[in-house]
Amino acid sequence: MTARLPLFPLGSVLFPGLVLPLNVFEERYRALFRDLLALPEDAPRRFGVVAIRDGHEVAPAGAEEAAAGYAADLSGALYALGCTADAATVGEREDGGFDVVATGTTRFRLLSVDASGPYLTGEVEEVAEEPGTGSGALAADVARAFRTYQKRLAGARERSLAGSQELPDDPTVLSYLVAAATVAGTPAKQALLEAPDTAARLEEELRLLRREAAVIDKLGALPAVDLTRQVPSPN
Structure with missing residues (x-):
């Protein structure tokens, strides 16, 4: 079963169960958290954290051609396995940015990326955790x-x-x-x-x-x- 998540690329890896504090200042991701805040109060505020491969950068906001190329070449920019984050607190600052505290929940595999909106979204499928032997x-x-x-x-x-x-x-x-x-x-x-x-x-x-x-x-x-x-x- 697949789902669609807003994506937050980072230069680091998030693991399930670990806390992730974020200082959100880029307009692309301000829009993401404005949309999460607009959800009903009892709705989960989830987004996907994916690590950026060394030597790559995500396309800057407003660079439509670069963003489209980035989405088409996922393997060159993002790792294909990430972690869902649940935003426990989202506080908007006077400058329009956000202070966010989120927690990693489950791993997911990134199947596709859509860069056509104000921020990246992706189709993902959950990856189960098996104990293994010993x-x-x-x-x-x-x-x-x-x-x-x-x-x-x-x-x-x-x-x-x-x-x-x-x-x-x-x-x-x-x-x-x-x-x-x-x-x-x-x-x-x-x-x-x-x-x-x-x-x-x-x-x-x-x-x-x-x-x-x-x-x-x-x-x-x-x-x-x-x-x-x-x-x-x-x-």
Whole structure:
């Protein structure tokens, strides 16, 4: 079964269960959130978040020819698997922009893009999450590796971790939390989002966490992005 969603391309990946704060200032996306606010109060305010491939930009508002070309060549601009976001709060500012807090809900596959309106929309189909084989045991290993990883990062910055945060017991929730918090570029995070099941995602995270922790141990250096900030909270 397919559905049509307004699309919000980002230079990062959203995972189910993770909170997404947005500062909306472009007119294209102001129109999107005006339309969401115009929905009945009890209607869900959902939109699709899709990551932009490295080296590409979405067409600017008003560039009709570029937008049409972009829609025709989806594979060159956007990844084909994204995450539905549910806008919990949408606040309009005096300058006409919006402060939005949304939460990722479910993965979807992007089947087509329509750039003919004031903002991008897409036909999507939901992608179910399967547990895979051995996800429970893998989750325990990933939780331990993630704790070690956090300590290595904090030590590399000569910082202390701000308290011990409980990690979720559910393997799928844990897999998305770790995917969001681990230092990695957009292609690597997108690969985690696209994992065929929870077990496969956890296996890849275990390799990633152990490799990066070993690098920090040997070199005393951090990867390009600093994870010593607080870990995102699952919904």
